[in-house]
Structure formats: structure tokens, C-alpha cells
């Protein structure tokens with residue numbers, strides 16, 4: 112499946128205003144929390160089968176993954192460097208329990224692209240942290256309480272845009 116410049120030919124453009132009313136309807140609909148989550152999760156899984164993440168990697172350019180102590184060990188192993196060296200060179204300490212993977216190319220630590228992304232590929236893919244593994248599937252859990260996150264992902268991820276477009280066909284709302 113091809114995508115160009117991080118976009119997918121099937122994906123609507125990334126303007127939330129195009130679907131905001133629909134999502135508001137969906138969230139306010141008579142679907143139970145579990146039904147809503149199931150519908151969004153199924154649409155996300157189908158949409159993810161239609162995109163090529165290797166060609167896209169938008170989320171790697173926008174997100175700064177957190178890593179637990181256990182995940183840091185796996186990441187260092189995947190890179191083939193000592194744990195303390197990995198932590199020193201590639202992560203940022205925060206008040207959070209977890210460390211953040213550093214970003215490169217920005218003027219502040221919170222800007223730029225994930226430093227594990229090299230020429231469009233994750234150099235520690237087999238050891239990438241949980242947050243990278245579940246994106247964007249995690250959006251199919253607790254949809255009603257996480258519309259803000261869905262909105263952010265709609266901007267970033269073509270699969271989320273495809274999923275919501277398909278849901279609109281499947282569960283036609285008031286818009």
C-alpha cells in the first residue's frame with residue numbers, strides 16, 4: 112500500500128473540523144461505552160491494514176515516547192549499546208516515573224523527531240516501547256473519555272482519518 116509524504120490516498124485530509132460534529136454525535140449516541148470502543152477499534156484495525164507505516168512514520172515525528180526501566184533495557188539491547196550509555200545519549204529525565212526518548216532536530220528537547228528514527232525506520236524496532244506498539248490502537252479504548260487524544264491523532268495519523276471516514280459510512284450520524 113503506498114502513501115506519499117506521510118499521507119495515504121484513501122485518507123481524508125487532516126482537518127478535525129471535517130469530522131468533529133460526527134464524533135460529537137458518535138460519543139453522544141446510544142452506543143454503550145463498550146460498543147463505541149469496539150466500533151472504533153475495529154475501524155482502526157481495518158484502517159491500519161490499508162496504510163504503510165514504514166512510508167508514513169508521522170507518529171514517530173510527532174510523538175515523544177515514554178520508556179519504563181524495563182523498556183529502556185530492551186531498547187538498549189535492540190541498539191546494541193550498554194544501558195547507561197543508551198540512557199545518557201538517547202533519553203531525557205522528567206518528573207514522570209518514566210524517561211522520555213529524546214528528539215532531534217528541534218530547538219528544544221520537546222521538539223523535533225524521535226531520535227530512534229533513522230531514514231524512515233525505527234532503529235530499535237524490536238525493542239520499541241509500549242506506547243509505540245499500541246499507537247493508534249489505544250484510541251479504541253475509552254473513546255468517550257479521550258476525544259482530545261482522538262482529535263490529536265486525527266491530525267497525525269492517516270489510519271485514524273480512514274477509520275473515522277469508514278465509521279461514518281457504517282454508523283451514519285446526524286451530519
Ligand code: SF4
Pocket residue numbers: 162163164165167168169170171246247267268269270271
Ligand atoms: S500509526 Fe499512523 S501515523 Fe503512525 S506510521 Fe502508521 S499510519 Fe502513520
Ligand code: SF4
Pocket residue numbers: 170171172174176212225226227228232233234235236239240243
Ligand atoms: S521509538 Fe521507534 S517506533 Fe517509537 S516513536 Fe521512536 S522511531 Fe517511532
